[in-house]
Amino acid sequence: MAARYVVAPAAEIPPGARKVVEAGQGRRIVVFNLGGEFFALLDRCPHQGGRLSEGKLCGLVESDEPGVFRYGRKGEILRCPWHQWEFDIRTGRSWHDPDRTRVRAFPARVERGAALREGPYVVETFPVRVEDDYVVVEA
Amino acid sequence: MNVVRPIAAPGRPAVATLGLFDCDIHPRPLSLEEYRPWLSAEMWHRLSTYGIRPRHGFAKGYPFPKAAPLASRRDAWPPGKVPASDLDFLRAQHLDFHGIDIGVLNPLQPSGQGDQNDAFSAAMAYAVNEWQLERWLRDEPRLRASVVVPYEDGEASAREIRRRAGDRRFVQVLLMSRTAEPLGRKRYWPIYEAACEAGLPVAFHAFGYSGWAMTNGGWPSFYIEEVSEHATSCQSQVISLIVEGVFERFPSLRILMIECGFAWIPSVGWRLDQHWRKLKDEVPHLRRAPSEYLREHFHVSTQPMDEPERPEHLLDVMEWIGWDRILYASDYPHWDFDDPRTALPAFIPPERRRDIFGANARALYGMPAA
Numbered sequence: 109m110a111a112r113y114v115v116a117p118a119a120e121i122p123p124g125a126r127k128v129v130e131a132g133q134g135r136r137i138v139v140f141n142l143g144g145e146f147f148a149l150l151d152r153c154p155h156q157g158g159r160l161s162e163g164k165l166c167g168l169v170e171s172d173e174p175g176v177f178r179y180g181r182k183g184e185i186l187r188c189p190w191h192q193w194e195f196d197i198r199t200g201r202s203w204h205d206p207d208r209t210r211v212r213a214f215p216a217r218v219e220r221g222a223a224l225r226e227g228p229y230v231v232e233t234f235p236v237r238v239e240d241d242y243v244v245v246e247a
Numbered sequence: 248m249n250v251v252r253p254i255a256a257p258g259r260p261a262v263a264t265l266g267l268f269d270c271d272i273h274p275r276p277l278s279l280e281e282y283r284p285w286l287s288a289e290m291w292h293r294l295s296t297y298g299i300r301p302r303h304g305f306a307k308g309y310p311f312p313k314a315a316p317l318a319s320r321r322d323a324w325p326p327g328k329v330p331a332s333d334l335d336f337l338r339a340q341h342l343d344f345h346g347i348d349i350g351v352l353n354p355l356q357p358s359g360q361g362d363q364n365d366a367f368s369a370a371m372a373y374a375v376n377e378w379q380l381e382r383w384l385r386d387e388p389r390l391r392a393s394v395v396v397p398y399e400d401g402e403a404s405a406r407e408i409r410r411r412a413g414d415r416r417f418v419q420v421l422l423m424s425r426t427a428e429p430l431g432r433k434r435y436w437p438i439y440e441a442a443c444e445a446g447l448p449v450a451f452h453a454f455g456y457s458g459w460a461m462t463n464g465g466w467p468s469f470y471i472e473e474v475s476e477h478a479t480s481c482q483s484q485v486i487s488l489i490v491e492g493v494f495e496r497f498p499s500l501r502i503l504m505i506e507c508g509f510a511w512i513p514s515v516g517w518r519l520d521q522h523w524r525k526l527k528d529e530v531p532h533l534r535r536a537p538s539e540y541l542r543e544h545f546h547v548s549t550q551p552m553d554e555p556e557r558p559e560h561l562l563d564v565m566e567w568i569g570w571d572r573i574l575y576a577s578d579y580p581h582w583d584f585d586d587p588r589t590a591l592p593a594f595i596p597p598e599r600r601r602d603i604f605g606a607n608a609r610a611l612y613g614m615p616a617a
Contacts, residue, residue, distance in 0.1 A: 155589075156585070156586045156589040156590075157586060157588070157589060158320075158322070159322060162321055162322035163321060164321060189315075189320055189321035189322045190320050190321075190322075190582065190583075190584055190586075191582065191583060191584075192314050192315065192582065
């Protein structure tokens with residue numbers, strides 16, 4: 109069963125920011141705040157192992173015909189810092205081969221400190237206060 | 248055969264038991280000032296006033312955006328500096344992490360190679376070579392230098408090679424793959440003559456600017472065309488070197504093609520042989536089938552690996568080129584960097600991978616077995 113990790117106070121990862129956390133046995137997970145929504149991905153590109161947390165968040169350029177393009181989903185597409193492979197941070201699926209090439213995604217959400225008291229949780233080394241919000245990742 | 252004691256490095260492939268050589272690392276100066284100690288007042292004035300004048304229209308940039316800033320891994324930027332400009336950072340991220348035994352430096356621009364001004368190109372080549380020794384090799388015994396030459400001026404290039412001859416810190420002569428004329432033309436022969444005298448292989452690395460459009464059909468629209476085009480421009484260089492008789496004149500000459508891809512090589516050999524059977528009175532100086540020169544005199548680097556869908560196709564291509572002719576290259580710090588742990592697919596037999604990582608480079612560069 110997946111453990112639930114309290115990875116940070118929500119205020120520590122503002123919109124557009126990211127944080128790398130250790131979640132069990134040296135496993136690195138990168139957590140993104142996309143306009144108040146949180147997403148978590150394994151911090152390892154399935155191609156050659158680049159650290160996705162060092163990658164750039166960008167949008168998606170799409171086209172229905174040559175010479176015409178549109179730019180959308182700004183900030184939702186993560187490019188690996190090495191070979192520029194693109195991943196959807198909502199799902200972990202790659203843009204070039206979404207069914208077979210994907211990075212593992214983990215459920216992430218915000219919970220009140222009061223709710224976290226009920227456990228069981230693995231808590232990072234910071235105090236949890238009942239009145240604050242925290243980012244929780246199931247991994 | 249001796250077996251190297253494995254170096255404890257998290258990023259080193261276990262199969263590299265005969266050493267881990269990287270034949271393609273790209274150092275960069277933090278600023279042009281780094282070259283100043285080895286430039287005359289006149290040449291420093293020229294560099295600081297006018298900069299590099301490559302043989303194409305984009306004097307201060309690339310013709311196409313290169314996937315990432317300075318064409319580099321986004322995690323390869325030392326704080327406040329540019330990629331591969333800091334020895335400690337390069338050590339930590341690359342040499343130490345991957346357990347590289349020997350890394351060969353290939354300085355790219357701003358190196359002055361292929362500059363419009365031959366005298367300036369020669370002055371820059373000298374400065375960049377001194378810079379490699381002082382800035383990189385002096386404090387790092389794992390690194391080796393390339394003899395940067397002003398290749399559009401054959402005689403000046405030969406002088407620079409002879410200046411470095413016998414200095415074991417230099418392991419190869421470095422050219423770019425796009426030149427003003429095909430590399431087999433006589434204007435470049437002084438380079439080959441001096442390289443053979445010095446016992447150094449001549450490497451040409453993909454890129455550089457010839458002054459001509461970079462595809463045979465003219466200027467392309469996209470970077471993806473530029474990086475795919477290396478296969479065709481390198482074919483022209485291979486064909487020219489063979490049919491002009493360079494290897495008849497310089498039988499000890501060895502060529503290393505870096506970052507040029509390699510899956511196209513067998514078909515060039517087949518095509519040349521087929522035409523040669525009918526047209527050999529046009530090139531009577533060739534004593535053997537062209538593919539024999541190709542297999543005997545050329546080496547290739549792995550990065551970027553060709554990736555056919557079926558493993559046996561890659562194995563067939565590598566077999567044709569010669570398992571002892573293929574050298575591992577990382578291309579650090581560039582964005583298309585190849586991690587040695589994942590660069591060579593597991594279906595390549597372990598002893599072949601071992602040689603690609605170690606033995607083949609030792610043989611080409613004439614380094615003793617560990």
